[in-house]
Amino acid sequence: MKMQIGGKAVDACSGEFFDIINPATGELIDRVPKGTEDDAAIAVESASSAFNGWASTSPQQRARILYTASGIVRQRQDELAFLLTREQGKPLAESKNEIEGFAHVLEYYCGLASSFHGDFVPVHQNGYAFTVKKPLGVCTAIIPWNMPALIMAWKIGPALISGNTLVLKPASNTPLTNLTLASILSEAGLPPGVLNIVTGPGEVVGESLVKSPKVKKISFTGEARTGKRIAELAAGGMKRVTLELGGSDPMLVCDDADLEAAVAGALRGRFYNCGQACTAVKRLFVFESVAERFIKKLEAGVRNLRVGNGLHENVDMGPLNNRRQWEYIKELVADVEEKDEGRIITGGRVPEVSTCSKGYFFEPTLIVDVPRESRLLKEEVFGPVLPVGQVKDLDEAIEESNNTCYGLGASIWTKNLDKARAGCEQLNAGIVWLNQHLKVAPEVPFGGTKESGIGRENGPDALSEYLDLKTIMLKI
Structure with a gap:
C-alpha cells in the first residue's frame, strides 16, 4: 500500500519499504513506503497549497464531504475491521466498534460545522469590536498503533471541519487502515492535498513534520518521552501542540x-x-x-x-x-x-x-x-x-x-x-x-494533567485547538 500525498498514492523518495506483520500469526500482510524527510516536505507543501481553497470552502460543504465519508465507512465496516484486526491484533468485535467510532466522530464534528464563530462586543468610548475565528493553516497529526482508526478521527475531525489542512503520520506498525480511510475521504470528495499521509520512522518523518516552518500545529498521541521531544522542537517555532501522553x-x-x-x-x-x-x-x-x-x-x-x-x-x-x-x-x-x-x-x-x-x-x-x-x-x-x-x-x-x-x-x-x-x-x-471506566465519547473533552499531556481532544473544546481568534476594533 502506498502513501497518500496530494490526493495520489505514491511511493517514498527513497524507494524503500517496510513490512507490516500480523501480530497474531507473524505473517506478512503488506509493505508500505519508508518515508523520508523529502516525503514529509512534499506532503507539507501539498497541504500548504490546498489550504486557501479548503479554508474558503464553507463549513457546511466541508461537513457534507466528511458526512459522505462516514457513510462509506459504515458501509465498509466489516472490510475495514478485518484489515484493522490483521494489522493491530485486537478481536474483530473490538475492531468493528472502533471503525464505527471513526464514523461517529466524523459525524459529530459535521454537526458542529456552524458552531465556530466569533462574538460582537460593544466597547464603551471606543466603538465596537467583534471577533472572528480562522483556521491555523497546515497541521500535523502523529498517531499510535493501539487505536489507529479512532485516534485518526479524533485528529482529522476538528482539524478539517475548521478549515485546516493536515499531514498525518500513522504508526509504523498499523498504517494500512489509516491509508484506506484516507482513500475513502478522497472518494467522498475531499480535495487533493487537504489530507496527506506519510508513512515512515517517527525520528525521520515525524521530526521533519514537527520542525517544518509551514506547520502551525502538532497533535500527538503516544508515549511521554516522545511528547516531550515534540514540545521541545515545537517551542522554537511557537507552534501549538496538543499532547496526549498516556497514563497509569x-x-x-x-x-x-x-x-x-x-x-x-x-x-x-x-x-x-x-x-x-x-x-x-x-x-x-x-x-x-x-x-x-x-x-x-x-x-x-x-x-x-x-x-x-x-x-x-x-x-x-x-x-x-x-x-x-x-x-x-x-x-x-x-x-x-x-x-x-x-x-x-x-x-x-x-x-x-x-x-x-x-x-x-x-x-x-x-x-x-x-x-x-x-x-x-x-x-x-x-x-x-x-x-x-x-x-x-x-x-x-x-x-x-x-x-x-x-x-x-x-x-x-x-x-x-x-x-x-x-x-x-x-x-x-x-x-x-x-461506576464505569474507559469509555470516551466524542462529545466530551479528553486529555490529561501532569505528564499525561496538555490540550484537549474531542468535544467543542477541540475546535479551539485548531482556530485562531482575531479581534477587530471599529470606531464609527
Missing part, C-alpha cells in the same frame, strides 16, 4: 460498590485491546473489607478470558501488537517474580496453545500484594497485567491513586454520594469516571 489510570473500589459491576468494569477496563489503551485500568485499589470477595470474583473473570487470533470467533483478547511490547511485558512480570514484588494468582505466562505459538500473545495476568515501589505501579504498563492493592479507606485510595507522574483518567466505584463527590473532585486526572 487507577480504579478505586469502595466497600459499598456493586462488586459484580466493578469486576466487569475491571475486566473490560484492563484487558480490552490486550490492555493497550491509554485510559486502561492500570492500577486497582480495593477497600480491605471487600478485597477478598472482590479479588475472588475478579480472578474467576480473568481465568475465563479467551485468548487467541482476533479473527477467530469467541476470542476475548488478542495478542500484543508488536515484539517490543511483548518483550517488555514478559520482562516486567519476570521482574515481579525475581524481586518477589507481588503474587501472581493467574496468568503471567506466554500461552502454550498451538494457535498462539507464532504471535505476541500473553496470558491475562492478575497480581496481588504489590508493594508501592514496584514498577507495576510506577510505569505505564501497556499490556494485560493488572496489579491489585488493598487500602483502608477512601483517603488512602486517593493518596495512592495520585502518587504518580501521570494524570489521564481514573474511576471510582461506589453507591455513596459523599464518596463519589470526594473521588471525582480529588483524583488528579483529566477525566474521572463514576
